[in-house]
Amino acid sequence: MGEQWTAQRVLSLAPDASSAKSGQGLSSARHWQNLGRNETTLWGECQGSGSKPYQTQIDLTEPAFKCSCPSRKFPCKHSLGLFLMLAQSPSALGPGDPPAWVAQWLASRAQRAEKKAQQQDQPEKTVDPAAQARRLADREKKIAAGLEQLDTWLSDITTRGLAAIQSEGYAPWEQMAARMLDAQAPGLARLLREAADAASSGTLWQQRLLLRLSRIHLLLQGYKRLGSLSEPLQAEIRSLVGWTQSTDELLAQPAVQDTWQVVGQQVSVEERLRVQRTWIWGAKSCRAGMLLQFAHGALPFSETILPGTQLDAAVVFYPGAYPLRAMIKDRNGATGTLSQISGYSTILDAISAYAGALALSPWIEVFPMPLEAVSVHRDGESWRVRDTAGDSLPVSPRFARAWQMLSQSGGHAIGVFGQWDGESLLPLGLTADGQFAMLLKE
Amino acid sequence: MDAWENILKTALLGTGREPLGQAECMAGIAEAIDAACKGVQPPHALLHAAAIVGTARLAGVVPTAIPAEQFAAAPETTAECSAAAAACVARMLAGEYQDALPECLAALAAAGRRIPHALLADLLALAAQKRDLRPLLRAVMGQRGAWLMKQNPQWQFDTLDDDATAWETGTREMRLAAFRRMRASDAAAALQRLSAAWQQETPDDRAQLIESLAAGLSIADEPFLESALDDRRKEVRRAAAELLMRLPASRLVERMTQRLHALIRVTAMGKGKQTVAIDVTLPAACDKAMLRDGMELKPQPPMGEKAWWLQQIIAATPPSALTGSGAFAPAALMEAAGRSDWADAICHGWAAAAARHRDIQWAAAMLAWQLNKPVEKHDARLIATLAEVLPSPQRESAVLGALETYHLDLMSPTVRALLLACGTSWSNSLSRQVVQQLRQAFANDNSWIYYFREDAGKFALRMDVSVAPELGEVAGADKSQSGARAADLIVGMVQFRSDMLKEIRS
Numbered sequence: 001m002g003e004q005w006t007a008q009r010v011l012s013l014a015p016d017a018s019s020a021k022s023g024q025g026l027s028s029a030r031h032w033q034n035l036g037r038n039e040t041t042l043w044g045e046c047q048g049s050g051s052k053p054y055q056t057q058i059d060l061t062e063p064a065f066k067c068s069c070p071s072r073k074f075p076c077k078h079s080l081g082l083f084l085m086l087a088q089s090p091s092a093l094g095p096g097d098p099p100a101w102v103a104q105w106l107a108s109r110a111q112r113a114e115k116k117a118q119q120q121d122q123p124e125k126t127v128d129p130a131a132q133a134r135r136l137a138d139r140e141k142k143i144a145a146g147l148e149q150l151d152t153w154l155s156d157i158t159t160r161g162l163a164a165i166q167s168e169g170y171a172p173w174e175q176m177a178a179r180m181l182d183a184q185a186p187g188l189a190r191l192l193r194e195a196a197d198a199a200s201s202g203t204l205w206q207q208r209l210l211l212r213l214s215r216i217h218l219l220l221q222g223y224k225r226l227g228s229l230s231e232p233l234q235a236e237i238r239s240l241v242g243w244t245q246s247t248d249e250l251l252a253q254p255a256v257q258d259t260w261q262v263v264g265q266q267v268s269v270e271e272r273l274r275v276q277r278t279w280i281w282g283a284k285s286c287r288a289g290m291l292l293q294f295a296h297g298a299l300p301f302s303e304t305i306l307p308g309t310q311l312d313a314a315v316v317f318y319p320g321a322y323p324l325r326a327m328i329k330d331r332n333g334a335t336g337t338l339s340q341i342s343g344y345s346t347i348l349d350a351i352s353a354y355a356g357a358l359a360l361s362p363w364i365e366v367f368p369m370p371l372e373a374v375s376v377h378r379d380g381e382s383w384r385v386r387d388t389a390g391d392s393l394p395v396s397p398r399f400a401r402a403w404q405m406l407s408q409s410g411g412h413a414i415g416v417f418g419q420w421d422g423e424s425l426l427p428l429g430l431t432a433d434g435q436f437a438m439l440l441k442e
Numbered sequence: 443m444d445a446w447e448n449i450l451k452t453a454l455l456g457t458g459r460e461p462l463g464q465a466e467c468m469a470g471i472a473e474a475i476d477a478a479c480k481g482v483q484p485p486h487a488l489l490h491a492a493a494i495v496g497t498a499r500l501a502g503v504v505p506t507a508i509p510a511e512q513f514a515a516a517p518e519t520t521a522e523c524s525a526a527a528a529a530c531v532a533r534m535l536a537g538e539y540q541d542a543l544p545e546c547l548a549a550l551a552a553a554g555r556r557i558p559h560a561l562l563a564d565l566l567a568l569a570a571q572k573r574d575l576r577p578l579l580r581a582v583m584g585q586r587g588a589w590l591m592k593q594n595p596q597w598q599f600d601t602l603d604d605d606a607t608a609w610e611t612g613t614r615e616m617r618l619a620a621f622r623r624m625r626a627s628d629a630a631a632a633l634q635r636l637s638a639a640w641q642q643e644t645p646d647d648r649a650q651l652i653e654s655l656a657a658g659l660s661i662a663d664e665p666f667l668e669s670a671l672d673d674r675r676k677e678v679r680r681a682a683a684e685l686l687m688r689l690p691a692s693r694l695v696e697r698m699t700q701r702l703h704a705l706i707r708v709t710a711m712g713k714g715k716q717t718v719a720i721d722v723t724l725p726a727a728c729d730k731a732m733l734r735d736g737m738e739l740k741p742q743p744p745m746g747e748k749a750w751w752l753q754q755i756i757a758a759t760p761p762s763a764l765t766g767s768g769a770f771a772p773a774a775l776m777e778a779a780g781r782s783d784w785a786d787a788i789c790h791g792w793a794a795a796a797a798r799h800r801d802i803q804w805a806a807a808m809l810a811w812q813l814n815k816p817v818e819k820h821d822a823r824l825i826a827t828l829a830e831v832l833p834s835p836q837r838e839s840a841v842l843g844a845l846e847t848y849h850l851d852l853m854s855p856t857v858r859a860l861l862l863a864c865g866t867s868w869s870n871s872l873s874r875q876v877v878q879q880l881r882q883a884f885a886n887d888n889s890w891i892y893y894f895r896e897d898a899g900k901f902a903l904r905m906d907v908s909v910a911p912e913l914g915e916v917a918g919a920d921k922s923q924s925g926a927r928a929a930d931l932i933v934g935m936v937q938f939r940s941d942m943l944k945e946i947r948s
Binding site: 221375 | 449450497501506513538562937
């Protein structure tokens, strides 16, 4: 198990860049005493600024960390340092029996795991169906009222003209978004905030704002006639408004078993919540999935999913008109490495797939585009990717690692995975010479 | 006007102003818009039409065709370095232990390995800021690096093309690098090329090119350099004069020697030529000929003008010019000079002359003279210049000698200057001596090391990496905060270099 941990994998667990750097600084044996390991656990004592050294231990099976230092970050820099030592200089960790303080921790972990298993075996608490039905009905009423308000507001804006609302700044959007939150329709709050961002996005703001408003309009009208729409479309609209899917219902869906390539990942921060979006591509099923994980503050994400790997897994998709959001149901077997991105062989194929997706769900904002073979071209300050047929797409001006991408292409064709937003492609990962490289820095 | 433009215009002004009008659009879309707008309020009609046409536009994007790339990178001929070595390079490029990068690149070149493609862009971007990395790129960048350089105007430092092509067609940096290589392989041919192209070179290029003649400098370069003394640009004249001063047989040095003999007379007193007397006259003026020969008119205060000119004249002539055929010992001359009114000018002049003409005997003598002075009177820079003239083993014993004989330690600027003059890689014995010194210093009071952490960083780059374990022990003993940080600097760097070199050479 320990053999699979490379420095890159360990550093991906760091809550932020400064922890990663401090962790590196503590990864050489001279800062540590009483280092040791057995099959499943690492331990060591690290001299800090206090009088007593900190006791750090790692259970590799999850991995789980425990350190006696007062840091709130998780995993702390001592844990990262210890873990890096395993990856970079494993000979520093001699085999041995865990000392008392490690054995204690392992014992209490085993106890907790047993308790949890016992709890899961017990029958579930019954939910009062009548109360639940009332709650749902209440929510539907609130949402309906909120959407009426939004509809009126939207008509008002359209009557006065977009030029007028754009000059009023952020405030009116924020107000309306807050009302949507009160109406228990968080999805619409998000769409309103994004429309506000579009209004202040510089050149082309007019097109972007109009498109977003038109999509909100479609959503509102669709919600009013929900009953008359197909099941997948209903699911899509409800999800966009802000209804969530229960995990149990989701897991009951048919799973798609495949070798899933992990081709891209992005972490964004929304207030104190970190959101990790990971893209996967099924090699046989030729479809994309988007995994979302959330973590508060500096806590780690519950699952480690590394770009550049391949998972043999059963994946379930959230119901929708064009299902993209997914969840891993079963992960079996070892994780392989991704040596060549598979996906669309030409840009026209990719664009056609995008068009097909839009036909099913006009609300798609980012479309996953794995391009099997494209070369990288520079045109002054802007960049493009070109397929073997000669067609090209623009690369997003936000993309900061174009030269790195060019270097790995060398004028030859490489595999690139990117997000297409209707205007440009944002590359997240590439494969060249049989190796994967991540393209987005946090 | 097409459908989208029409909708956009109406949306911006507002349907209150004017409801959505007709416009040209594709069949199918027009029908859809009509159906959507039937019996619906104007704002809803507009938004719905916008949804239809907007989505259709996104779905209907037509990718632009562009021509294929002119040429791709050639296949690599050298092997990539190991993953572990690449990880070290990546850490340095990210800012950790970055000063060790030159050593790393040189080691990779010696091992016949190249930098992985994924790291090339970051390396070239760094080299755009740090000039000292540029000469090291050619050996480790591989075909991909050469190709990548050609793509970015800011990265055109060098090329894998042959030198003649680079000289004819390259950027300024490429030409300079190519010229240096040509000069290294055939000095005379390089000089010929330079003379042939001289008239067309820009003044900036001339200054840099003429400095490159320092490598392989010989009396054959003298006629060219002598004519360069009349160049319009000061940097070119200065560079030419500097080089001529290093050639004892040049006309410039002859002129300077004549001036020297007119100003200074050395006579033996008593028997055995042990004691000498120096008779010094200050130069009356600094005329055009002297300026042409590279002299500076204005001194740095508090030195007086004429003393400054005297110093320069002395500095331009080989020390042996005064001693004739070694008739007088340096020590005796210095003692006599010390009694003169212009001791400072004379001695500093001699020291500069010893350095310029690489006169080992004189440099050693002057170094001893400096070290003999009380510590506050040491001129650290002068000491470093003199030490650099000595060959490596002699240099190190001078340092070790200074540590013992003069009871100096790492705290004194003299010792630090001497250590830094000992070249870019220290012998094992010198490294261990310094580790001992550090051990003592840490045992006594370690906070001082924080104040010269910059020098500490440079020491860490020069130490023989095999002393890493000993060094680890030394630092482990120290507990204080600022000391701990400074210790980490040195120890961390040496350990990192040790690991890095091990990865590269394995």
